[in-house]
Amino acid sequence: xxxxxxxxxxxxxxxxxxxxxxxxxxxxxxxxxxxxxxxxxxxxxxxxxxxxxxxxxxxxxxxxxxxxxxxxxxxxxxxxxxxxxxxxxxxxxxxxxxxxxxxxxxxxxxxxxxxxxxxxxxxxxxxxxxxxxxxxxxxxxxxxxxxxxxxxxxxxxxxxxxxxxxxxxxxxxxxxxxxxxxxxxxxxxxxxxxxxxxxxxxxxxxxxxxxxxxxxxxxxxxxxxxxxxxxxxxxxxxxxxxxxxxxxxxxxxxxxxxxxxxxxxxxxxxxxxxxxxxxxxxxxxxxxxxxxxxxxxxxxxxxxxxxxxxxxxxxxxxxxxxxxxxxxxxxxxxxxxxxxxxxxxxxxxxxxxxxxxxxxxxxxxxxxxxxxxxxxxxxxxxxxxxxxxxxxxxxxxxxxxxxxxxxxxxxxxxxxxxxxxxxxxxxxxxxxxxxxxxxxxxxx
Amino acid sequence: xxxxxxxxxxxxxxxxxxxxxxxxxxxxxxxxxxxxxxxxxxxxxxxxxxxxxxxxxxxxxxxxxxxxxxxxxxxxxxxxxxxxxxxxxxxxxxxxxxxxxxxxxxxxxxxxxxxxxxxxxxxxxxxxxxxxxxxxxxxxxxxxxxxxxxxxxxxxxxxxxxxxxxxxxxxxxxxxxxxxxxxxxxxxxxxxxxxxxxxxxxxxxxxxxxxxxxxxxxxxxxxxxxxxxxxxxxxxxxxxxxxxxxxxxxx
Numbered sequence: 001x002x003x004x005x006x007x008x009x010x011x012x013x014x015x016x017x018x019x020x021x022x023x024x025x026x027x028x029x030x031x032x033x034x035x036x037x038x039x040x041x042x043x044x045x046x047x048x049x050x051x052x053x054x055x056x057x058x059x060x061x062x063x064x065x066x067x068x069x070x071x072x073x074x075x076x077x078x079x080x081x082x083x084x085x086x087x088x089x090x091x092x093x094x095x096x097x098x099x100x101x102x103x104x105x106x107x108x109x110x111x112x113x114x115x116x117x118x119x120x121x122x123x124x125x126x127x128x129x130x131x132x133x134x135x136x137x138x139x140x141x142x143x144x145x146x147x148x149x150x151x152x153x154x155x156x157x158x159x160x161x162x163x164x165x166x167x168x169x170x171x172x173x174x175x176x177x178x179x180x181x182x183x184x185x186x187x188x189x190x191x192x193x194x195x196x197x198x199x200x201x202x203x204x205x206x207x208x209x210x211x212x213x214x215x216x217x218x219x220x221x222x223x224x225x226x227x228x229x230x231x232x233x234x235x236x237x238x239x240x241x242x243x244x245x246x247x248x249x250x251x252x253x254x255x256x257x258x259x260x261x262x263x264x265x266x267x268x269x270x271x272x273x274x275x276x277x278x279x280x281x282x283x284x285x286x287x288x289x290x291x292x293x294x295x296x297x298x299x300x301x302x303x304x305x306x307x308x309x310x311x312x313x314x315x316x317x318x319x320x321x322x323x324x325x326x327x328x329x330x331x332x333x334x335x336x337x338x339x340x341x342x343x344x345x346x347x348x349x350x351x352x353x354x355x356x357x358x359x360x361x362x363x364x365x366x367x368x369x370x371x372x373x374x375x376x377x378x379x380x381x382x383x384x385x386x387x388x389x390x391x392x393x394x395x396x397x398x399x400x401x402x403x404x405x406x407x408x409x410x411x412x413x414x415x416x417x418x419x420x421x422x423x424x425x426x427x428x429x430x431x432x433x434x435x436x437x438x439x440x441x442x443x444x
Numbered sequence: 445x446x447x448x449x450x451x452x453x454x455x456x457x458x459x460x461x462x463x464x465x466x467x468x469x470x471x472x473x474x475x476x477x478x479x480x481x482x483x484x485x486x487x488x489x490x491x492x493x494x495x496x497x498x499x500x501x502x503x504x505x506x507x508x509x510x511x512x513x514x515x516x517x518x519x520x521x522x523x524x525x526x527x528x529x530x531x532x533x534x535x536x537x538x539x540x541x542x543x544x545x546x547x548x549x550x551x552x553x554x555x556x557x558x559x560x561x562x563x564x565x566x567x568x569x570x571x572x573x574x575x576x577x578x579x580x581x582x583x584x585x586x587x588x589x590x591x592x593x594x595x596x597x598x599x600x601x602x603x604x605x606x607x608x609x610x611x612x613x614x615x616x617x618x619x620x621x622x623x624x625x626x627x628x629x630x631x632x633x634x635x636x637x638x639x640x641x642x643x644x645x646x647x648x649x650x651x652x653x654x655x656x657x658x659x660x661x662x663x664x665x666x667x668x669x670x671x672x673x674x675x676x677x678x679x680x681x682x683x684x685x686x687x688x689x690x691x692x693x694x695x
Contacts (some may be wrong), residue, residue, distance in 0.1 A: 038695045080507045080576070083660070090660040091667075235693055243689040247682040254675045261668025262479070265580060273581035273657075428694055 035234035037222035045248035070194035075150035104290035118344030125336035144197040155276030167319035225344025233424035292370030300393035369393035469591035491652025504555035507576035511549040570621030579657040593646035596624035
């Protein structure tokens with residue numbers, strides 16, 4: 001019996017399986033007993049939400065694929081066929097289209113939580129990087145999926161984004177032709193986009209598996225950023241966090257349902273209910289809301305870089321925009337090495353905390369800049385401020401890169417941080433004591 | 445978390461200050477708006493009559509079949525009669541020839557023109573758009589479509605309107621290739637005796653087009669309420685379950 005696992009389960013069937021394939025022991029260790037910091041706030045629910053969304057998107061997506069036709073002359077009508085003739089097809093499609101928005105909202109908050117509480121720092125660098133890989137794959141999948149209904153924004157969005165690759169020097173044009181499978185976005189493009197849109201979610205599943213694996217090696221971070229030291233700092237994952245995640249998921253589902261059933265198109269663009277037409281360009285080509293900050297950065301670069309004192313162009317504005325956009329994600333990959341401050345949580349980093357909130361405000365402003373035409377004037381309560389949205393995008397981009405490449409490395413060395421609590425449990429006890437004191441003080 | 449939510453709330457409140465100014469349309473209280481909104485069946489039938497007698501001369505609705513008219517409250521026999529009013533080309537038959545037959549409920553609405561080229565040739569180069577998704581495919585939705593239909597007016601002094609174009613208050617750029625389709629009161633004589641003013645016809649046909657864009661709206665809103673009630677009750681139960689589980693832990 002060499003190599004067989006010694007199972008502790010009593011049930012003979014479970015024991016039989018577990019001896020040969022210790023999957024029950026694994027689940028028990030990783031999702032049953034798994035020691036988890038007891039002081040999570042609600043922001044720690046969002047990983048569970050993201051997992052739920054991945055599953056919902058794959059299930060609805062598969063049923064949509066059964067009724068969808070990836071052919072330029074039938075795609076738009078086949079989506080309407082799903083909406084009108086397939087039983088509960090409208091529900092599948094609205095769950096899927098709003099699901100993409102929910103997925104991104106959840107992932108943005110999940111990422112913000114990682115940034116704010118320093119979850120990317122040693123020993124969780126690889127966990128963070130795998131998260132960033134998932135984010136990139138998610139963006140690719142969402143972009144491909146948005147092309148499929150073949151509305152005006154689908155078609156022109158695909159045209160604009162694939163054209164970005166033409167900015168690559170020398171080989172750009174050839175790469176774009178290769179991506180399109182022809183000389184414009186056309187049937188071969190739609191076919192391959194559908195194939196990749198079907199494939200990538202399963203790649204995401206695989207990377208999510210690695211992400212969770214890495215998480216279970218290091219254990220979770222927590223709002224104090226102090227590693228658990230004794231058993232008093234943690235609770236077993238089940239039933240404590242299964243119960244909490246379940247509650248969170250039900251509340252999250254209510255938000256998702258409110259969009260799906262009552263505002264199913266509010267996050268989309270009306271133009272995408274017009275069939276894609278290569279002969280008619282929409283007045284403003286805008287991506288879905290979750291790409292707007294990146295779109296703003298892409299369009300913020302309006303200048304070419306030349307070799308000084310000559311007119312030889314080094315980087316054209318278009319290439320500059322593409323580099324800036326990819327650079328904005330690249331800095332996130334490098335973050336664990338840009339920020340080496342041993343204090344993780346922003347709660348104990350008073351200066352960096354302010355920059356963190358500034359980053360969120362800037363990110364939202366970048367999103368708004370992405371939604372406007374670059375030469376639209378910025379208006380507040382109907383008053384023209386005298387400058388255009390591209391200026392906001394440029395300043396926002398400047399802050400974004402200064403934040404990660406100057407502020408973060410500087411504060412990493414020079415910030416005077418607040419004293420950390422002795423342990424998670426000590427922090428919890430102190431907070432409870434403070435609360436009791438406050439109540440007593442209030443009564444006195 | 446509290447701080448995060450407060451922050452999000454503050455930002456959401458501040459956003460409208462930077463928003464674009466919205467065009468104001470004459471307000472209509474659409475019966476399909478609201479948590480449990482439903483379409484007005486009588487208005488839908490009148491609207492269909494306006495579409496059939498006015499709009500369908502130029503505008504197709506390729507996503508809609510005659511059988512869908514059961515949503516408007518028509519009976520199966522009425523729908524068969526309505527469908528049979530048009531002639532549809534079918535085939536090929538056993539000897540390989542195309543033939544004409546009366547329309548069936550399963551047929552899609554018959555398009556007024558064979559193709560885009562024919563439509564443009566008959567309309568001075570302009571292409572009358574398919575109306576199946578018109579309400580969903582425009583900012584402002586039903587309010588915009590209704591406003592557009594009653595928005596034909598004399599241009600302001602000095603505004604040049606080229607031949608073949610028409611002035612419309614609500615159309616972007618104000619120059620539209622479509623002449624006022626509901627140009628006079630009483631253009632349609634309603635089967636139910638309602639007085640067919642321009643505004644009444646515009647409202648009815650917009651109601652009909654809203655249905656055409658979102659035929660699932662009533663089911664969607666009804667199921668939505670059930671889902672929200674279910675999840676709401678579930679959330680309360682889970683809240684207390686979670687509290688019970690965490691009772692012994694200081695956190």
